[in-house]
Amino acid sequence: MSIHTSTKQAASSSAPAASASGPRRIRKPASELWLRNITVGTVMVSIVALLLIPIGIALVGSFHDWNPLNGTFDFTGIDNYVELFADATFWRASANTLVFGILAIVGRVVLGLAIAYALFSKLSRWRTFFRTIFYLPTVMPLVAVAFLWKLMYNPQFGAINTLFGLDINWLFDPRYSLLAIVIMTIWKDFGFAVILFLAGLYAIPEDVLEAASVDGANAWRTFWHIILPLLRPMLFFVVITSMIGYLQAFVQVLVMTNGGPGTSTQLISFMIYDQAFVKYDFGYASAIAFVLLVATAVLTAASWRMNQSAIDTPRRRRATKRSEKRPS
Amino acid sequence: MKVRVFALNATLAVVGVIIVLPFFWMILSAFKSNAEIVGFEQSFWPREWTLQNFISIQTKLDFFRLFGNSVFLSVTITALSVYTSLVGGFVFAKYRFRGRGVLFAVILSTMMVTWAVVIIPRYTMFREIGLTDSYASIIIPAVISAFGIFMMRQSMDAVPDEILEAARIDGASEWFIFHRIVAPMSVNAISALSIFIFLWVWEDYLWPYLMISSEEKQVLAVGLTTFNGQYSTDYGGLFAATSLAIVPVMIVYVIFQRRFIAGAASAALKG
Numbered sequence: 257m258s259i260h261t262s263t264k265q266a267a268s269s270s271a272p273a274a275s276a277s278g279p280r281r282i283r284k285p286a287s288e289l290w291l292r293n294i295t296v297g298t299v300m301v302s303i304v305a306l307l308l309i310p311i312g313i314a315l316v317g318s319f320h321d322w323n324p325l326n327g328t329f330d331f332t333g334i335d336n337y338v339e340l341f342a343d344a345t346f347w348r349a350s351a352n353t354l355v356f357g358i359l360a361i362v363g364r365v366v367l368g369l370a371i372a373y374a375l376f377s378k379l380s381r382w383r384t385f386f387r388t389i390f391y392l393p394t395v396m397p398l399v400a401v402a403f404l405w406k407l408m409y410n411p412q413f414g415a416i417n418t419l420f421g422l423d424i425n426w427l428f429d430p431r432y433s434l435l436a437i438v439i440m441t442i443w444k445d446f447g448f449a450v451i452l453f454l455a456g457l458y459a460i461p462e463d464v465l466e467a468a469s470v471d472g473a474n475a476w477r478t479f480w481h482i483i484l485p486l487l488r489p490m491l492f493f494v495v496i497t498s499m500i501g502y503l504q505a506f507v508q509v510l511v512m513t514n515g516g517p518g519t520s521t522q523l524i525s526f527m528i529y530d531q532a533f534v535k536y537d538f539g540y541a542s543a544i545a546f547v548l549l550v551a552t553a554v555l556t557a558a559s560w561r562m563n564q565s566a567i568d569t570p571r572r573r574r575a576t577k578r579s580e581k582r583p584s
Numbered sequence: 585m586k587v588r589v590f591a592l593n594a595t596l597a598v599v600g601v602i603i604v605l606p607f608f609w610m611i612l613s614a615f616k617s618n619a620e621i622v623g624f625e626q627s628f629w630p631r632e633w634t635l636q637n638f639i640s641i642q643t644k645l646d647f648f649r650l651f652g653n654s655v656f657l658s659v660t661i662t663a664l665s666v667y668t669s670l671v672g673g674f675v676f677a678k679y680r681f682r683g684r685g686v687l688f689a690v691i692l693s694t695m696m697v698t699w700a701v702v703i704i705p706r707y708t709m710f711r712e713i714g715l716t717d718s719y720a721s722i723i724i725p726a727v728i729s730a731f732g733i734f735m736m737r738q739s740m741d742a743v744p745d746e747i748l749e750a751a752r753i754d755g756a757s758e759w760f761i762f763h764r765i766v767a768p769m770s771v772n773a774i775s776a777l778s779i780f781i782f783l784w785v786w787e788d789y790l791w792p793y794l795m796i797s798s799e800e801k802q803v804l805a806v807g808l809t810t811f812n813g814q815y816s817t818d819y820g821g822l823f824a825a826t827s828l829a830i831v832p833v834m835i836v837y838v839i840f841q842r843r844f845i846a847g848a849a850s851a852a853l854k855g
Contacts, residue, residue: 298668298728302728309705310702312705317704371596395830397826398787399806533794542705544700
């Protein structure tokens, strides 16, 4: 560190003399401008070409009767939207997506946090081993996981009924079908949350935890009053990314139930896929997609605001704590 | 204390067993005959070990070709998008320019745009341009990663500006600073991002399914569905293929895992 400051001082004292044009800031080198322009340009072009233009096309398309097979592209006004809001399947799919999202996020966060905290505590000896174990499902291709669980849910010879002595027709009973997909999704995904929460836990300064144990706080109190507030940014990150991810969950439904039985496992994303690439009704699918985009944006913004308003209190508390500590 | 250590490790072990059970069950099932997999008498260990599933996957689908395709695409896309994320992260973390904040917010907000919204227009666009059935159609949309740029910027924010200034004064070019100073300091974030992107590309299903029509260019994730026949599923073949399909992702995980956690932290903690 001292080397850098001394170089900087030496340079800043010699720079005016060398340039002889009086004191001024060091001019940005051409290579910096070049690198910056290329990067920003590329990013902008790709955002426009791969996101903005497609969103525009989706919006325009949602007002059309659009079928790529026979080349139809006829303006129909808000017909698609009118039809959509009268479509019972759409409402069912919205409700399913919400239930699926909430259950999967809660399951992922609770399981992920519990395991991460257990691995973090100094008590566990085989941390690396367990960490890899819990990350295993995450590295399996989702298509394969969906097939695997489809077999495990089989009512006659499936592992789950056999193992737990149950008699449930998991995927073909509308009461359980969505739950079955949620369980599979949590199994596949929670390992990622474990890694992120572990990362968050390792980032907590050790003296904070030491201070808590010196003060005689037990593990439970430490967790609720110190660790959880400090983990808040990571918690928020996991919830937001899970939310965005689960709003577009699709492959598991495609493989395991194809939306059925009835409409019990219809999710919005699956409906979009089904309308677009099975029924080739691109216009209707675009209308659903656009509603999903707006819903995602609203939900994300709402979570963001909730997080911002909730973050104020603990941060202030921490700040005052720090200023109290400083004199000693 | 001893009791607590034991209790904790025992709990972890029990949960761990429940978690890995389906995983090992799948691998063991790859050595069972189909009759045994869907038989009424289930057992964890194969009653009769058979290699038939592994032998026949090559005849059921061109397994090694699809496997090779997936490896090629995953490695290419991971390398390209980690590099572009590094450059993007560097520019957004270390350069001050007008519109930087707005632009970065735009990049962040693109993470919210779900595939469901853009996939229909993208599909039509790529068909219009005539990019269907080409690897370019898989690679192009994946080269720039908003998540990657975000993650790299978070990580590079921690690199002190003084180091860069000192290097500039010593006459280092921007490329030198980027490649030899800042990029090596982001090795944790690079590790984590490599694991994420490799996995995403490896398991991606829908886009290759829509874009690639010729069988020999298809990726493994899509190929796995061919075991699902109209009337019955060849579970033995599926499990054998899946067991092998996991190997590359495991290798990538093992290579990068030592720095994985620290890298994942940089994605979220300083947001």
